[in-house]
Amino acid sequence: MQTKTFLMLFSIIVVLLIDVNDGALAAPKLVAVKEESSKPTIICTAWKTNTDARSKKFFNENKPIISKKLQTIHKIPTTFVPKPSKVATQVVNGFLHHYLVK
Structure with a gap:
């Protein structure tokens, strides 16, 4: 009888800890990612052959x-x-x- 009681108490504690931990011990839930068909993000602008005054000043500094x-x-x-x-x-x-x- 003590073994069954101990097992039940242990199970309840484990379930409560998982619930409090927001399922951190459980397997991660897969979430569908919605792909956007908008324009791609521009990481770097294209090379400009005509350097403006601001960029020349920054270069000279x-x-x-x-x-x-x-x-x-x-x-x-x-x-x-x-x-x-x-x-x-x-x-x-x-x-x-x-x-x-150059």
């Missing part, structure tokens, strides 16, 4: 950093003067600028 990166990563000589050839922007928490350097 950061030219020492860009030059240092080019020298360390790509082994460019210190006499090289980088000039923006093309620019692309990406909207993330602000703007992310991608430059193609």
Whole structure:
């Protein structure tokens, strides 16, 4: 008799714990995902060959950093003067600028 009572009490506790835990111990429920047929999300704009004044100003403000990166990563000589050839922007928490350097 004690074994049946213990088993029943254990089962009730397990069921209550699963219910309180919102089924975390149970198998996950599959949810149908509704696919949207809207336009795809643009991650990065296309390369612009005409760099505007704002992007040129931003490039010139950061030219020492860009030059240092080019020298360390790509082994460019210190006499090289980088000039923006093309620019692309990406909207993330602000703007992310991608430059193609001449």
